[in-house]
Amino acid sequence: MKTSKVAVSLEKGTLERLDRLVADRVFASRSGAIQEAVAEKLARLERTRLARECAKLDRSAEQAMAEEGMFEEPDA
Numbered sequence: 001m002k003t004s005k006v007a008v009s010l011e012k013g014t015l016e017r018l019d020r021l022v023a024d025r026v027f028a029s030r031s032g033a034i035q036e037a038v039a040e041k042l043a044r045l046e047r048t049r050l051a052r053e054c055a056k057l058d059r060s061a062e063q064a065m066a067e068e069g070m071f072e073e074p075d076a
Helices: 012-023 030-055 059-067
Strands: none
Touching: 012 030
């Protein structure tokens, strides 16, 4: 995977907590920890967005569309 460098500013306490996790070998490096945290946050936001969009759907209309044509004989 190709990566790009970015500068990130963190509060001192957050950085100290991060460094403890790196020292405890929970993460290999600060960079790895931040990459994982950002990826997890983005995935969570995408799931939340998907759930909000799904909640907007009309369940009975979606069911009807899914079942449309299910009981017809396929062309031979």
